[in-house]
Amino acid sequence: LSFTTNQMSKPNRLAAAVLRTRALPATWQGPAITFLFNTMVKFAGTAGIRIHTATPQEVTISLANKRKVQNHIGGVHACAMALLSESATGLVFGMNVPDSHVPVIKSMKVEYKRRAVGGLHAVAKLTPDQISKITSEDRGDVLVDVVVKDESGNSPITCEMVWAWTPKVRAAKPAPGPASSAEKEEPPRRVSIGTVSERVYDRTAPSDHPPVQSVAKRGAGPAAAGAPAAPAVVERAPRPVA
Numbered sequence: 001l002s003f004t005t006n007q008m009s010k011p012n013r014l015a016a017a018v019l020r021t022r023a024l025p026a027t028w029q030g031p032a033i034t035f036l037f038n039t040m041v042k043f044a045g046t047a048g049i050r051i052h053t054a055t056p057q058e059v060t061i062s063l064a065n066k067r068k069v070q071n072h073i074g075g076v077h078a079c080a081m082a083l084l085s086e087s088a089t090g091l092v093f094g095m096n097v098p099d100s101h102v103p104v105i106k107s108m109k110v111e112y113k114r115r116a117v118g119g120l121h122a123v124a125k126l127t128p129d130q131i132s133k134i135t136s137e138d139r140g141d142v143l144v145d146v147v148v149k150d151e152s153g154n155s156p157i158t159c160e161m162v163w164a165w166t167p168k169v170r171a172a173k174p175a176p177g178p179a180s181s182a183e184k185e186e187p188p189r190r191v192s193i194g195t196v197s198e199r200v201y202d203r204t205a206p207s208d209h210p211p212v213q214s215v216a217k218r219g220a221g222p223a224a225a226g227a228p229a230a231p232a233v234v235e236r237a238p239r240p241v242a
Contacts, residue, residue: 011056015095018054037091044087047080051091052121056131059092062121075116081148081157082110088124089144089161096126096134101165106141109160118151124161139166 011019021032030052038045047069053060061084063069069080086108097103124146126134133140141164149155 012099056095058125060123061088064119084122085146085159088122089146092124093163097165106162106164111158114156116150116156122148
């Protein structure tokens with residue numbers, strides 16, 4: 001497959017990274033792109049997604065029928081099939097989305113037609129009109145075509161993957177207005193912890209707040225022999241405002 005960017009004046013960062021793998025020997029290009037993709041999409045790496053070819057027009061990937069992705073009857077799990085389709089369509093779509101925008105999956109519909117035989121491979125494609133729409137419009141969505149086949153050549157599933165793109169930077173929210181005097185000044189609050197009661201004043205209160213002497217009081221009158229001491233009450237004066 002040829003790596004062309006006719007619809008993009010400049011390839012985005014993902015497409016540029018994939019393009020740089022063309023400098024490697026042919027047998028290393030697929031593993032290099034696989035490492036790049038699975039580093040970004042951790043779930044794909046966990047499942048064992050392998051990428052064979054990747055261009056802004058078409059992507060081919062595969063998933064081996066290994067134990068970690070099998071279902072109870074020894075075939076590739078239904079969720080793993082959906083992951084294969086999502087990865088293929090997401091990669092070809094992502095290579096066309098401008099860096100100023102973010103690609104997101106909008107909806108996915110998967111119909112399971114028959115039991116899968118062995119491993120699976122998927123081919124996802126974008127048309128020139130779709131690529132032109134992605135690169136020219138500020139936001140939107142496209143249905144990315146994908147075909148999944150197993151080792152027998154049949155398609156165990158059919159998929160409809162709709163991908164959308166939106167700007168990364170949203171309109172700034174208006175700055176909040178000045179706080180009212182009621183919000184700035186709060187009445188003292190009393191906090192009790194164990195047997196000690198401390199009156200805490202807001203440090204933002206006016207500096208002319210009447211001072212409070214530090215006083216420690218205990219229960220009036222002598223304590224009876226063996227009786228526990230009365231709880232202490234401590235009142236602290238507010239700190240002056242800087």
